[in-house]
Amino acid sequence: MKLKSVVTWTAVAIVGAVCWGVLALARGESISAIWLLGAALGSYAIAYRFYARFICKRVLQVDDTRATPAERLNNGVDYHPTDRRVLLGHHFAAIAGAGPLVGPVLAAQMGYLPGTIWVIVGVIFAGAVQDMVILFFSMRRNGKSLGQMAREEIGVVGGVAALLGVFVIMIILLAVLALVVVNALAQSPWGTFSIAMTIPIALFMGFYLRVVRPGKVIETSVIGVALLILAIIAGGWVAQSSWASAFTFDPETLTLFLVVYGFAASVLPVWMLLAPRDYLSTFMKIGTIVLLAIGVVIAAPVLQADAVSKFAFDEIGPVFSGDLFPFVFITIACGALSGFHALVSSGTTPKMIEKESQVRLIGYGGMLMESFVAVAAIIAACILDPGLYFAMNSPAGVTGGAVQSASEFVNSLGFVITPAELDAAAAAVEEESLVSRTGGAPTLAVGMSDIFAQVFGGEGMRAFWYHFAIMFEALFILTTVDAGTRVGRFMLQDTLGNIYKPLGRVSWKPGLWFTSAVVVAAWGYFLWAGVTDPLGGINQLFPLFGIANQLLAAIALTVATVILVKSGKLKWAWVTAVPLAWDAAVTLTASWQKVFSDDPKIGFFAQRDQYAAALERGEVLAPAKDLDDMSTIVTNSTVDGVLAALFALLVVVVIGNALVVCWRAVRSPEPLPTTEEPWQESKIVAPSGLFATAEEKKQLAAIGAPPNGSGVRTDDGSGGSAGKDGDSS
């Protein structure tokens, strides 16, 4: 190591350590969010430079002389070598969504510290490792999906469990995300109008791209984003006008709209709605996240929440039930460890990567970026006054939904907020009320509007920024709902096609309608259950969503561990086995508590028994208001309890099957047959990291490629065709 490098990395380590020190020692006093950012960025830098590099070199043994599938199978369509910076953008847009924004907001009920530690430590040792390792293994297997790898590496049972897991998880995921949107838009004419406008905007963009200017995506997106901003501004006018009532809906009506919309989006051709919406949401996503990062750094807001609140250990909090272990690790999935990323890492990304060593930048680096988004979300939630935070995030069943009763409830928790302050907070963002706006999106939007208003535009812009943030979240949640419904539909068509051939045909209209309807009905059911649940849908369903996501991570980490063991790298298997053990402990403990806990606030079946017994006696238990509410609770807790048990069972099956395979691999005298594609020489020259090193620049110059781009070596070793790059003219 050169001296300069030693000095730089020592400095980074010291800065990170000082920030952690401040976080650890600050008790009972408010600290600036800067320390949180410093701790996060310092840790990421060290982890990326040392741990990720170690995994690449020693564990995976990335080999840049080996051609990637993008190079070997280049067909100019799904397999093609893609500039690493572009691929990082693609990959990031596919993995980041509302997840890292919502989970940390809910977890803030336990204070800023538990969430922050899990987001940073979790991403370094679990989440980013999973994303990178799965990306690498899939790349070595021509971009096979997680399900295919599970079937080939673990066996049919593991494969089927994985496939089933993916499907059920997708349904819960879509329902919970849709619930977040419903909670954000209910009784909000401004939000509802703006989001409704995205449909005609997307249709217009789709038409424009197909008929007027085919392929001009940037131009179309710029027009789209401009219209979107206009829709947000116009939402304010609508909310003030006599039209407001036409855009004010209760959660039940919004649920019906979403279900109808989801079905339509699934059966319509993609160019009409899904593709243009995807462009819009990508631009908004990257733009807003960059804005948020800049805003947090410039505004450097002060954290108002406790470092560790009493809801971490001593009491059950109103936002979600259960102790810090395991429920913080279930609530924050995306941002720390998210199983869903394994689907992206084994989807399109491995088919486009230029060089093996780039898995560090794209897999590990991409996940670090998502983790940073989660840290920003924690900050946005924790700069709110805790009284306001709990008034917004406690279910209506306990706050009563009005400012007076909400204020009393918050006071009973030990925090203070007056009804007048609650009214003022709602008026500042031009909403009817902020009481019990659960789901995380409105809280994050208030936090973001606070930060943005400080940096860009001042107090007068606060309501605009609030609705901008709501729009930004709702937009990409709806994109996920569109895409997820379609993915679920294809999975269903694929599976049912084995039973009845025509159903498998993508173009057969009745089959398409039938499978779309099944998928929409499945998530629609949970969405409806969440919206009408007297105990609060987020409170009930979010843990299920977290468990499901972490279950998928357990499957992914199991696949990775099995591959390591089978390829004779038992000594390095801890790299994925340790996060797997942790994740399994978290998931199984959480499922155990959700199924078997005697506390009706935590255990679904205890809850069921309590309400069923009361129902039999004809009693009504708060927060239920009548006997109908009571039977709703009984039904919901039964379904939720069965699902929690099913999830746990699936993990146990996959891990059990994997253990058998590992045991066989360890006992076998020779390594088991590999499913890797054989080595072929690579002719691509491209840098590994974001910026080319001096050595890489020299190699690029030798073939006449731009200094930061890439190129292809020709056989005689002299020149070569130069790659394209923004720098080249």
Add this chain to the structure above:
Amino acid sequence: MTAAWRRLRRTLRGVRWYLAELTGETEYDRFVEHRKRLHPDEPVPSRREYERIRHERLAQPGARCC
């Protein structure tokens, strides 16, 4: 002044290149190049035709996270 101007133009060109790659706007050019190399004698589909084929393919979206 001219140095700064050149720098700005280069940055803007870089941003444009990045967005075009990211959104798939340059996919058609890559396709044409690929097509001409492999099937030099066959006619190449027009941009309009290509975008339709591309959207058929996009009809099966990849998984994405929350």
